[in-house]
Amino acid sequence: MISAAQLLDELMGRDRNLAPDEKRSNVRWDHESVCKYYLCGFCPAELFTNTRSDLGPCEKIHDENLRKQYEKSSRFMKVGYERDFLRYLQSLLAEVERRIRRGHARLALSQNQQSSGAAGPTGKNEEKIQVLTDKIDVLLQQIEELGSEGKVEEAQGMMKLVEQLKEERELLRSTTSTIESFAAQEKQMEVCEVCGAFLIVGDAQSRVDDHLMGKQHMGYAKIKATVEELKEKLRKRTEEPDRDERLKKEKQEREEREKEREREREERERKRRREEEEREKERARDRERRKRSRSRSRHSSRTSDRRCSRSRDHKRSRSRERRRSRSRDRRRSRSHDRSERKHRSRSRDRRRSKSRDRKSYKHRSKSRDREQDRKSKEKEKRGSDDKKSSVKSSSREKQSEDTNTESKESDTKNEVNGTSEDIKSEGDTQSN
Template sequence: MAVLAAAQLLDELMGRNRNVAPNEKVKELNWEDNEYCKFFMVKFCPHDLFVNTRADLGPCSKTHDEEAKKLFIDAKKTHHRKLQYMEDFLRYCSSMISEVERKIVKGKQRLALSSKNTLAATNPALAEKNQEKIDILNERINELEKEAEQAGTEGNVEQAQGLMKLCDQLKEERDSLKMQNEGQLNATSQLAVEQEKLMEVCEVCGAFLIVGDAQQRIDDHLMGKQHMGYTKLKRAVDEVSAMIREIKDIRKGVVKDTRDDNREKERERDREKRKEKERDGEKRERERRERERHRTEEREKREREFDGRIRGDSELVRETKLRERERERDRERRHRTDRAEDGRHRYHHHGSSSHRHRH
């Protein structure tokens, strides 16, 4: 427990992620985790009420985290875990209040028996009468125990429980009579009894108080941990009970309209299905049109490429023919030029021969 308390103190000083490595992922805070004290999140932890008193419950084994408590408070009011935490808190606190109420009853019985003990000590006849009652009660208790044992053996659990409850009541009455008969007091005990007659039981925490005591001592008692702790417990029980009733009323209202809500949700789902089918049909139509457009574009592209190749071949043929005609014309020009040169050469040669002949 000391280690746990030290760890909680370090968490408060350094944060809950004090041991997380730099490259390690930090766990997200969730008030539903089992490590957090559900009583602390609802109101307060009863373990913190009676520290260092006779009613000390010891340290709490869960973590008290203010951030988790804030997340709990901010959660939806009708959250099932939130309602469960409140009911658990209410049961635990109610059991503590029931225990102190039994303590108060026993304290009052103790004070009431003081006067009866005095009467029994000074009245032997009354003591003898009480002993007769005790003997009768012992016989009756033994009979009831046998009947309860027989009922339990036969499987009548409820009958056995009822008989044992009656048996416990008779035992309490028998013990009360025994306390009266054992009250043969000496002078010292008589003085103590007289003093007890001047005492009363606190209706909140069950402590014994002296009637007419000094105001300072009364104030010290009222400001003490036990008295204030049980006062806080009773107030919290009332508040949480009202909260639980409110939440249950809200949930009843929700359940009341569940059928209408379900029908409306069913109609809404049908509408969504129809819309989904329409969207699917439109989507398929768009995809079909897109495929058709794509095929058309591909066909047109192939046609353009084919036309381009045809036009390219025609141009090539035309250019080839042009170049061929151009070469033919070049050959003809060169041929004419060569013939002209041959003609001039023959003429010049013939003229020179005639001139030599004349000479």
């Protein structure tokens, strides 16, 4: 009844007996009433029904829709159902392996027993046959001796004994051949390496095919294939995190190498910039040194120019003072000459006023001295102003001033020469 109920559950569902108005039970694939082995592929209890390896009925739900839901869920092969299923299948394989080993041991034991059982009687019969043969030979010799002695009756009696021994020997020989024929005619057995069942060596192909298509053989073959498949899947699943970890590690190493190369590039760039800044500073220092050297050279040239201009200004002022003094002297001499001529041309009035003229002359000379001092101060002031302006003037102006100065000096010389000539002429006139 249980197997029939399970069959109906698989065909029509667990809610097959519910009325249309009754609520159906929504069972998830992770419910404890669901067979987790069936979710992983198949339930081993369904493989060996009505066989020697029958595992009994499975009380849990076997639903194809739940298995599809489990395969589509995000927790597929992450809950541990596959590992439990693999351990259960491996336990079944371990049991069948023990059965196969026991079958091989039974075959080996039976073969040993057969070989030992056949060899024992045969060996004993051979020994009996050999003893009988020896006895027969001895009796034949005795019969010959009795015949040579003429004891015919004794020889005949012993001859009958020899015949009996020969019959017994033939019987033993026939028994040994019968045992050997029986041992040769016995069927050879072997153990199936998949399910552990005993097979007849050289049996008919139909019976071999029936065995290979049987539930037990196909069930254990399916279990072996599923074990290998699950091992491969789990190995890949375990390798995937390792591969992901390895890829992640390689990615981190690549990023670290990129960062290291970036740091090296930045370091080289900073070093290049520092070197460029050092070269720029060195060039700036060189320019500053050249500028300072040029400024010093210009300053020295300006100082020399100032000195030259000062000397020229001093010479000019001295020449101007000389010219002015000479002009004053000429004016004085001329006025004096005119006054002298006037005095000489005049008569007695001049001599009377001579003393008065002398006083007035002294007074005028004092005023002239004061005027001369005032003019000299003004000249000095103008000379200082000229010095300041000459410092700011250009070289071209300096050259023009030099040319003007030379021309003025030449004019002054000419005036001096003319003045000297006038003085000489006046002196000649006075002397006359």
